Amino acid sequence: MFEELLRRWDGEHAVARYDALTGTWMLVCIHSTQLGPAMGGTRMKTYGEPAEALEDGLRLAAGMTRKLAVLGLPCGGGKAVLAVPSLPTGDERRRVLDRYAELVDSLGGTFVTGPDVNTGEADMDVIGDRTRYVFCRSLASGGSGDPSVHTALGVFYGIRASLAHAFGSDDPTGRTVLVQGAGSVGAKLAKLLVEADATVLVSDVDEERARATGAATVRPDAALETDCDVYAPCALGATLNADSIPTLRCRVVAGAANNQLATDEDGERLRARGILYAPDYAINGGGALHGIGLEHLDWDAERLEREVEAIGGTLSRIYAEADAEGIPTHDAAERLAAERLREP
Ligand code: PHE
Numbered sequence: 551m552f553e554e555l556l557r558r559w560d561g562e563h564a565v566a567r568y569d570a571l572t573g574t575w576m577l578v579c580i581h582s583t584q585l586g587p588a589m590g591g592t593r594m595k596t597y598g599e600p601a602e603a604l605e606d607g608l609r610l611a612a613g614m615t616r617k618l619a620v621l622g623l624p625c626g627g628g629k630a631v632l633a634v635p636s637l638p639t640g641d642e643r644r645r646v647l648d649r650y651a652e653l654v655d656s657l658g659g660t661f662v663t664g665p666d667v668n669t670g671e672a673d674m675d676v677i678g679d680r681t682r683y684v685f686c687r688s689l690a691s692g693g694s695g696d697p698s699v700h701t702a703l704g705v706f707y708g709i710r711a712s713l714a715h716a717f718g719s720d721d722p723t724g725r726t727v728l729v730q731g732a733g734s735v736g737a738k739l740a741k742l743l744v745e746a747d748a749t750v751l752v753s754d755v756d757e758e759r760a761r762a763t764g765a766a767t768v769r770p771d772a773a774l775e776t777d778c779d780v781y782a783p784c785a786l787g788a789t790l791n792a793d794s795i796p797t798l799r800c801r802v803v804a805g806a807a808n809n810q811l812a813t814d815e816d817g818e819r820l821r822a823r824g825i826l827y828a829p830d831y832a833i834n835g836g837g838a839l840h841g842i843g844l845e846h847l848d849w850d851a852e853r854l855e856r857e858v859e860a861i862g863g864t865l866s867r868i869y870a871e872a873d874a875e876g877i878p879t880h881d882a883a884e885r886l887a888a889e890r891l892r893e894p
Contacts, residue, residue, distance in 0.1 A: 555605055579610070587659055603633035727749070787810070
């Protein structure tokens with residue numbers, strides 16, 4: 551399986567380490583260093599098989615290359631996956647992170663990491679004890695802190711741009727938005743939408759977490775079929791597939807999750823149904839702008855705000871191009887990324 555996955559992948563290289571003591575597979579996937587060092591988060595998760603973890607990492611790393619290219623940053627794309635037998639805490643977590651930090655350090659700056667699913671600033675602080683190739687450590691440790699505020703803000707601007715394209719007005723007032731996943735980004739996005747007078751529905755497999763947002767909740771198994779203007783996937787991966795797309799009752803899909811489409815054909819399936827899709831890596835780059843902008847490019851807070859807001863403009867451009875060419879929006883985003891990757 552590993553052989554097949556790597557043979558089919560169009561990235562540069564992947565590094566694997568197995569930590570026998572904790573039973574953790576550490577997989578660093580460096581997709582491209584063409585525009586600069588590869589940057590991307592570290593995801594901690596349990597998987598059925600190590601090969602599934604590698605597949606996830608390889609795909610997420612390719613998404614990072616496109617994300618950073620579309621954002622116009624001088625960085626390549628990568629991603630790391632820590633495939634753990636169960637989510638570690640305490641000393642065990644420290645051990646996993648220490649060993650992982652040594653691996654990152656050994657790559658000499660070809661890969662610089664930040665937080666992703668199930669990792670946060672406390673973990674980045676631990677990693678930062680053994681390597682300098684890490685973003686988003688806590689403010690107290692000299693890092694830029696939790697980037698999820700900016701991921702949520704970027705998605706909010708992206709939703710507004712999507713509303714403008716689909717309905718002729720970017721005003722969220724009275725629009726119904728279903729936020730799926732009330733994690734660090736989803737909960738913040740729900741709050742921004744409530745403040746903008748949208749009607750917000752929240753669904754999470756952890757129903758208590760959904761209720762904690764204060765918005766109306768929808769049962770997790772009913773989320774996809776719920777009538778709404780915007781469906782915002784902010785939980786784990788590929789919810790858009792051949793089975794789910796025919797059941798959607800929304801006009802726009804625009805959310806923070808990475809890898810929302812199960813396959814490329816699902817982009818065409820959405821288009822055929824008249825649903826406007828905000829390509830995931832084009833709308834969810836706010837967190838990367840936060841970590842990379844503040845710590846690698848020396849931006850001040852004002853510059854960061856401007857760049858996050860520009861996510862809306864980039865999406866409008868992608869939508870216009872998709873309309874003009876009669877192609878799915880994710881193909882238009884792909885073209886924009888390819889253009890940037892061709893530039894010297
Ligand atoms: N998890 C972030 C993303 O998917 C990755 C990231 C965060 C990269 C912060 C760099 C800095 O975009």
